């Protein structure tokens with residue numbers, strides 16, 4: 085049985101055990117931090133690497149703390165158990181001011197360091213522009229676009245119950261979002277009904293869309309592929325279906341898509357809610373109350389929901 | 396200076412109401428005895444834990460496969476909304492008020508609450524809004540479907556255009572719950588401030604009372620904001636106003652401020668008493684004084700203060716300007732400090748103790764390591780760039796269930812077992828208790844650990860269907876959830892059979908220190924009656940050999956002879 089006693093002379097055995105435990109815990113924390121990169125979808129925007137680095141740092145610090153504290157608790161479970169029928173007390177230590185100061189100051193320093201680092205990462209994301217109000221029912225196009233650094237856009241992103249519509253500066257309309265790689269693109273996020281959220285996990289970016297406001301939002305895609313855009317703010321009955329794809333492609337592919345699409349006639353685009361609602365009506369309108377879906381947007385490129393996404 | 400003035404008039408208040416029945420019927424009457432009310436609260440809330448759990452089982456049943464194939468998506472939305480609402484307003488708040496009723500008067504040596512009739516009124520509002528909420532299932536359009544946040548505009552869309560609708564009943568129920576909580580809070584705060592035993596200065600008060608006090612102060616500050624927001628929303632829904640309606644120039648985001656100004660601190664209303672439970676249980680079963688009692692007590696109020704200035708961390712991606720996001724990130728991060736003080740104190744209390752792994756101790760140990768985990772994911776969520784990615788995904792669902800179930804509910808179970816002999820007069824069965832713990836701990840870990848990964852990969856919350864790449868995490872989660880359903884069986888069996896025919900409990904079966912353990916089990920209607928002990932030492936003097944009260948031997952004998 086190991087007991088913890090108050091030896092006045094330094095206890096070499098204890099110091100060795102603590103040193104080994106701390107070293108092991110550090111190794112574990114670094115391994116966890118490295119592993120954490122694999123928990124995300126691929127990095128497809130200029131923001132993603134910064135977010136993943138910050139998360140890895142937090143995973144490392146968090147793992148060190150959690151394994152450390154759980155380890156200490158586990159130690160007490162193994163070595164500080166009262167034998168059956170032992171009614172005695174543990175050593176009646178009532179506290180220690182030096183320890184209290186230590187575990188107040190060190191966590192304060194850690195969380196402020198994390199906060200300052202996060203602030204810098206947040207500057208790097210540099211995605212959120214101003215939120216400008218307008219009277220719902222008037223044309224949101226009257227609200228001026230505001231990101232001079234963007235080389236693409238502004239693309240109007242219109243979220244509805246339950247469909248997405250993207251309108252390009254030259255008037256091209258699409259159900260899927262095509263973007264050229266490595267260019268800063270600016271969006272005007274617009275909703276005509278309820279709150280929605282523009283969320284592309286591979287970009288690590290999310291912005292709620294608020295009816296009655298136009299929100300300027302910018303990002304730079306850095307990886308070609310087909311990525312999922314998910315509505316992330318609950319928006320009613322068919323909320324979970326309110327998704328489409330973002331297609332990041334080379335400059336040439338993007339320009340030729342724009343040119344070709346401009347020649348297409350307008351047709352109903354993706355509207356997963358409408359299909360499901362039609363099914364519900366066909367089955368006798370069972371279920372609880374819902375508003376009917378907004379009519380499918382009329383677009384030049386209706387997209388193709390059957391193509392699998394990369395992430 | 397530290398000894399309180401004791402108002403003898405309160406002692407003489409007639410309790411229970413003259414003529415109140417003293418058999419089982421008293422639990423179904425407007426009884427004003429805090430110990431009866433406490434049990435009324437706890438029994439009612441455990442019933443609703445079953446209801447909320449059942450709703451969760453259907454929700455997890457739907458989510459075991461990617462498509463929405465078990466229930467219609469509208470039904471799914473109603474079920475998850477009602478699950479959250481029932482769990483918070485009909486299970487967790489009432490169960491904690493039940494514990495407050497049992498523990499506060501007995502721990503501070505008061506005969507009852509300060510305002511016994513207000514206390515009973517607070518309880519009887521619970522069945523009233525429970526009926527409203529459950530009744531909404533039977534309305535033509537079904538219950539509320541907008542989530543427990545009830546954000547406009549979705550919450551005020553009222554698809555069927557009927558005046559009476561699920562959302563309306565939901566708002567009324569939440570407002571009534573708020574009124575009930577305010578009644579409770581007035582009572583708890585007054586009782587703690589005015590009715591402590593002679594000699595019990597604030598720094599001789601048990602930590603459960605400190606934390607309950609802090610929690611109830613939050614209720615008094617925050618609930619008016621929520622209730623105000625709910626009433627404005629009700630007007631928008633039912634009477635055509637435009638506080639939050641964008642068509643009329645209202646601002647939907649304004650509601651979010653009202654809501655979170657209360658609902659972030661509400662998390663601390665729920666978790667603070669559990670911090671108190673941890674402090675009671677760890678000292679008792681580690682047989683050691685609490686490490687740094689004063690720091691742990693004061694940290695409670697550090698948390699109360701900070702909890703009131705962090706709410707915007709729920710709105711990092713709603714268009715909140717950058718300076719405000721940064722400001723609230725810093726305030727949010729600082730909460731980790733007082734919370735850390737408590738966590739380190741508990742671990743130091745365990746260190747070198749004589750641990751007895753009884754059922755309540757196991758639940759608290761499990762709850763503590765889960766809480767540490769949840770604190771770490773909480774700091775992650777508090778940093779703006781991480782929250783922008785994982786906010787409103789299953790990472791958040793996993794985080795808050797780690798707090799609310801894996802830590803808070805485990806702590807509540809610990810409390811129920813620890814004080815069961817005191818208030819029923821019977822011992823519970825340790826074997827069934829340990830089985831309950833094992834199933835709960837494994838079940839809750841399977842249920843919520845994997846969902847963190849689903850969230851990191853980008854699975855939004857509140858979805859009735861999802862892309863197949865998330866399936867594996869959801870299958871494991873559903874298995875864990877069903878295990879939690881099974882865990883209810885040994886718990887119910889234990890409670891019912893122990894109360895009916897468990898062995899008689901002595902006044903102090905655990906060798907615990909605290910005024911409540913100087914009372915007979917169960918305590919008489921007015922606790923110490925006219926003979927209230929005088930407190931002379933700190934609580935948790937385990938192993939110090941100092942009696943907590945003057946003439947301790949006398950009180951121990953008196954309880955044994957009763």
Ligand code: HEM
Nearest residue numbers: 448451454479482483487542543792799800856857858876
């Ligand atoms: C019995 C085990 C439980 C299971 C299996 C469970 C499962 C779930 C699931 C699947 C959701 C939906 C998450 C989402 O999509 O956002 C949810 C939401 C929620 N749960 Fe639980 N839960 C359990 C216990 C609890 C408890 C004990 C509480 C509180 C005391 C609680 C409070 C909530 C809340 C507040 C929500 C959010 C509802 C909303 O988004 O409006 N749950 N739960």
Ligand SMILES: [Cu+2]
Nearest residue numbers: 659706708709
């Ligand atoms: Cu919060």
Ligand SMILES: [Cu+2]
Nearest residue numbers: 773794795798
């Ligand atoms: Cu949290």
